[in-house]
Amino acid sequence: MSAENDFTPPGLPTLEEMQHWTWVFGRAQQMMLEHAATMAQQMAQKDLPQLTDPATFQAKLPAWMGSMPQAMLDAQADMWRDGMTLWQGFIGAITPPALIAEHEGGPPATPAQVPELRSDRRFAARQWHDNPVYALIQQSYLMVSEQMLRVADRLEGLEPKQKEKLRFALKGMIDASSPANFALTNPLVMEKMVESKGENLLKGLDHMLSDMRKGQLTHTDPNAFELGRNIAVTPGKVVYESPLFQLIQYAPATDEVVETPLVIFPPWINRFYILDLNPQKSFVKWATEQGVTVFMVSWKSADESMAEVIWDDYVKAQIEAIDTVRDLLDVPSVHTIGYCVAGTTLAATLALLARRGEAERVKSVTFFTAQVDFEKAGDLTLFVDDEQLALIEQLGSAGYLDGRYMAATFNLLRGRDLIWNYVINNYLLGEDYPPFDLLHWNGDTTNLPAKWHKSYLKDLYRDNRLVQPGSIVIDGTPIDLRLIQTPAYIQAGREDHIAPLESVWRLNEALSGPTRFVLAGSGHIAGVVNPPSMQKYQYWTNDAPANSLEHFVAGAKETKGSWWPDWIEWLKAHAPKTVKAKGARIPGKGKLKAIEDAPGRYVKAR
Structure with missing residues (x-):
């Protein structure tokens, strides 16, 4: 076969690469099907909880929901202002320096910040800041999250304990919806996927299915420690x-x-x-x-x-x-x-x-x-x-x-x-x-x-x-x-x-x-x-x-150490x-x- 027939246009995957990714997706599908079959057998032996009736759910809506529209209107004004500031920052990041020099005024202001969100260590890697697209994704997520928490803070008719519950639930939802938690919006995951040719996804899927079977998130190597051998060993x-x-x-x-x-x-x-x-x-x-x-x-x-x-x-x-x-x-x-x-x-x-x-x-x-x-x-x-x-x-x-x-x-x-x-x-x-x-x-x-x-x-x-x-x-x-x-x-x-x-x-x-x-x-x-x-x-x-x-x-005195x-x-x-x-x-x-x-x-x- 001539060298001309071996040519692959730049940017397109080779046949070998396409075969590899087809195998990766096929293997992932097989793992999920095997897991689903196992779980189906287990669930068949148990009674499933009844879903909440929609009418009953609507009747239980709390009174403070009535104050939600005004709080949302107030938040929309804040979001429009912060969104424009954020967009100006993105345009500045992708605009050539010569054009930036022609723009009068200083750099755009940083959107209002909530410290508990801005300290999220999941965004510490340089990839979240060096790439304008991922920087925009991150900043957009933080901006929307901050506005959601402000809506909760502005709601009227809530007892302090109710407001704490609402804020806690919102923070949980915000943490769960972070772009860092999804492969396509996490630059570190995308880099690892290219580097390992998808092996990280298969290995991660295996970890996830294993945790689902045992009903608990694994944090550490389950085989690294044994009681009486290298942990709990005091005679x-x-x-x-x-x-x-x-x-x-x-x-x-x-x-x-x-x-x-x-x-x-x-x-x-x-x-x-x-x-x-x-x-x-x-x-x-x-x-x-x-x-x-x-x-x-x-x-x-x-x-x-x-x-x-x-x-x-x-x-x-x-x-x-x-x-x-x-x-x-x-x-x-x-x-x-x-x-x-x-x-x-x-x-x-x-x-x-x-x-x-x-x-x-x-x-x-x-x-x-x-x-x-x-x-x-x-x-x-x-x-x-x-x-x-x-x-x-x-x-x-x-x-x-x-x-x-x-x-x-x-x-x-x-x-x-x-x-x-x-x-x-x-x-x-x-x-x-x-x-x-x-x-x-x-x-x-x-x-x-x-x-x-x-x-x-x-x-x-x-x-x-x-x-x-x-x-x-x-x-x-x-x-x-x-x-x-x-x-x-x-x-x-x-x-x-x-x-x-x-x-x-x-x-x-x-x-x-x-x-x-x-x-x-x-x-x-x-x-x-x-x-x-x-x-x-x-x-x-x-x-x-x-x-x-x-x-x-x-009046406390600080002492270093234990x-x-x-x-x-x-x-x-x-x-x-x-x-x-x-x-x-x-x-x-x-x-x-x-x-x-x-x-x-x-x-x-x-």
């Missing part, structure tokens, strides 16, 4: 077990230990090993190295057998763990830590013990990002209404709530970072999953007792009953937080979106005993899991009396006596024999 033994929890005792790391042991209550919404991710990040390992005898509660992931479990059971379980450790080591009291929801529960436990005259069982209490007053509990309160409670009841018909529901809820609170960022990387760019221990833990979901979870949302998040003296009764005992005089160390995260700073601060106002409030840099997880060796973030303290959060912040050394100094000051690390201080050597090695089987149950 210890399970020394006690109940139907609700296992109690782990960790091996001492020093010849002498402080006499008063520490019992840690992690949240049962997540796995306990957030405090024992790896030797470099492990709070447990670090605490043992400071001469503390550490016990950790590992909660059981809920199943059908826990259908009747309520909050009373978790409070009684905390008392059971405290008394078990006291008896094992023959000590009058223990130090305690409660993280998040377990900290909320620990406050109720201390109030119950105080009411019964047994407060001396606990020497001190430390709260990690815990709340007791839920008036300022943040965006999670938006998920507590009659419709959500009814949904939880439906999802928990088997007696427990699938942990994937809670994982999705927490992801929605930071949808831009925890959902759409991974849609782009995993599905569109087809990138390999990174090995990241924190994200592995985040995706290791735990089932919740449905009865407990519904009452928790209703009684605390919706009705805020815990701070109302006597409103809640646990195990026959009215709960009054004002009775708590146990010394308390209260840690909050400056950027916490699950337990907001202002909400955690209110612990100071709810308790009657001495408190030390510490504000840590970062959020709900990184603000807690911040070992001194990493030299990250900072924390703020204020030794002067502060009657408000604003007063505390105004707050852990501040905490251990505070802890030891309340019980400085030490003893030899022998006998019952060695896991399995006391009256409680070892059941199995840490981390135990409860944390491995799915």
Whole structure:
């Protein structure tokens, strides 16, 4: 064949390239058909929910919808102005410099900006700014999004909580509709598609279909970590077990230990090993190295057998763990830590013990990002209404709530970072999953007792009953937080979106005993899991009396690095006596024999 017959006009694909792309699209279609067949078989065995009747939906339209036309008219005027400014900027970007020089006046003004939108890291790449077309797409999206939020802000007749819900829903829709989330309007995806000849799309499709089958977004390499091998590896033994929890005792790391042991209550919404991710990040390992005898509660992931479990059971379980450790080591009291929801529960436990005259069982209490007053509990309160409670009841018909529901809820609170960022990387760019221990833990979901979870949302998040003296009764005992005089160390995260700073601060106002409030840099997880060796973030303290959060912040002293050394100094000051690390201080050597090695089987149950 002559060379003339091999000629391909410039800009047109070769036969080989056309065959390759035909195979890519054919393979993608085959993958989707196979997935659809699998899902159809599964759905055939389940009842589908009924769609909402349109007439019923129209009857339920809220009254504030009447103010929508005027708000839209106001927004249209803003959009016309910003649109003209944006178009002038685009024309300037594609117009030759000689013509720009002839134009009188300065550069066009930047359209009005909403910082929460303009900080979107999905547009950080230079391709979004260097190419005028993609710059126009990005700026148009931001402009429209800003106007949508302004419409919500201008609506009249809305209660503050309703406006928060509307704004949250709009932000979720805005994040979902970003041009970065679609292949044809994302310059990075288009570049990758040309570079890999479509392999990224097939790989991304495989990731997406896999996630759809398991009903959960994957953030990290699912095969990179194994409990007891390279995560949750601090040496210890399970020394006690109940139907609700296992109690782990960790091996001492020093010849002498402080006499008063520490019992840690992690949240049962997540796995306990957030405090024992790896030797470099492990709070447990670090605490043992400071001469503390550490016990950790590992909660059981809920199943059908826990259908009747309520909050009373978790409070009684905390008392059971405290008394078990006291008896094992023959000590009058223990130090305690409660993280998040377990900290909320620990406050109720201390109030119950105080009411019964047994407060001396606990020497001190430390709260990690815990709340007791839920008036300022943040965006999670938006998920507590009659419709959500009814949904939880439906999802928990088997007696427990699938942990994937809670994982999705927490992801929605930071949808831009925890959902759409991974849609782009995993599905569109087809990138390999990174090995990241924190994200592995985040995706290791735990089932919740449905009865407990519904009452928790209703009684605390919706009705805020815990701070109302006597409103809640646990195990026959009215709960009054004002009775708590146990010394308390209260840690909050400056950027916490699950337990907001202002909400955690209110612990100071709810308790009657001495408190030390510490504000840590970062959020709900990184603000807690911040070992001194990493030299990250900072924390703020204020030794002067502060009657408000604003007063505390105004006089706070900033210290670089981790707050852990501040905490251990505070802890030891309340019980400085030490003893030899022998006998019952060695896991399995006391009256409680070892059941199995840490981390135990409860944390491995799915």
